[in-house]
Amino acid sequence: MPPPPSQTPPHAYALSTVQPPSSLPSYSPTKPEDNGYVAAVPVAAGAGAGPGAVLGSQYPQREPWAQRQGTLGCTTLVFVLSTIIAILAATVVGLAAGTGIEAHRASQALASLAELRANPPTPSASASATPTAAPSFASIDNNCSVQxxxxxxxxxxxxxxxxxxxxxxxxxxxxxxxxxxxxxxxxxxxxxxxxxxxxxxxxxxxxxxxxxxxxxxxxxxxxxxxxxxxxxxxxxxxxxxxxxxxxxxxxxxxxxxxxxxxxxxx
CATH class of the missing domain: 3.50.4 (Hepatocyte Growth Factor)
Incomplete structure (x- = not known):
């Protein structure tokens, strides 16, 4: 009498060959505050398994949200580069503002110098030590200088x-x-x-x-x-x-x- 054909025991699971049916919903992370973990996708049942059958409580574990996303919801590299770009932008703005102020001061100094050259101050008679010759001394020398x-x-x-x-x-x-x-x-x-x-x-x-x-x-x-x-x-x-x-x-x-x-x- 020939041996009975080999049969897969009921409720067995083929974990390595069976793909999840297309009808199953795709799970995605919910919120970062949900205990730091995201929902897991159930493994589909093998041949003969009932719909929606899962490996008991065996859900694939994924890494915490903070470990996958880095700092503030983005990768660490992106965060560092963003910080550097922000610092450089602030520095450029500061240099531009400082350069503008100094340029304005230089412009004012040049304008003042031009005004000074165009209208030099007249020294007072009391401050001048340069001898000045009077055109005539007649009023103080009894007209000796003219007659x-x-x-x-x-x-x-x-x-x-x-x-x-x-x-x-x-x-x-x-x-x-x-x-x-x-x-x-x-x-x-x-x-x-x-x-x-x-x-x-x-x-x-x-x-x-x-x-x-x-x-x-x-x-x-x-x-x-x-x-x-x-x-x-x-x-x-x-x-x-x-x-x-x-x-x-x-x-x-x-x-x-x-x-x-x-x-x-x-």
Whole structure:
């Protein structure tokens, strides 16, 4: 009697050859918070198995959501690259903003420099040390600078309270000898008044009369009335008080490069 044909025991499962029927639904991950795992697809039953039969409780296990997806729902590589790109973008924006600010400042500086070149500041007269020559000294030298021949030989009487001394004017002449003192006066007349004041004051103080206490005449330099000009000429004043006695024969020709006028006590 031939052996009975080989039969597959009922309820057996062919795990290696049977494919899931097309009618079974496809499972997909639900939510990351579902205990960190996703639903498993049941293994189809083999020949003779009832529909929907499964391997008891044997479900394929899959890796946790966080392990498969990396950081924040994406792969670690994508996250790192995204972070680097964000940092580079912020750096570029910052550099662009800084460059724009510096460019604006540079533009303002160039505009200010151009304005300064177009409209240079005018130095004040008090701050300038450059000597300036007056066009005419007539107002301070009794017209000696414009009419020397006419003015030479004229007389001037000093202030009443200073003794009313009389002086003879000589334009474009200088007196000889070292001065008793030098000072700045407003004009030629004030220089001659100083000569009288010198003699009157020293006679009152010392009660003696000699060449050191008596003024015999003056030399007046109009240019040095301006202190900037005096500084350039290293002059300690524009009025030089000379000792007595002085005479017309004592006058000399001017040897400096500006006008000098003399007056001697008559």
């Amino acid at each position: 020397p021949d006419t003015v030479t030989g004229t007389m001037y009487t000093s202030f009443q309270l200073l003794g009313e001394q009389t002086f003879t004017i000589h334009c474009n002449k200088d007196t000889q000898g070292a001065p008793l003192m030098s000072l700045f006066t407003a004009n030629f007349d004030a220089c001659m008044d100083t000569c009288s004041a010198y003699s009157k004051g020293l006679h009152h103080i010392f009660n003696v009369t000699n060449t050191n206490t008596t003024c015999g005449g003056v030399s007046f330099v109009p240019l040095w009335t301006n202190k900037a000009n005096a500084t350039a000429g290293k002059a300690p004043g524009n009025c030089y008080v000379k000792p007595s006695p002085l005479a017309t024969s004592n006058l000399t020709t001017v040897t400096i490069s500006t006008e000098v006028h003399a007056a001697i006590l008559s």
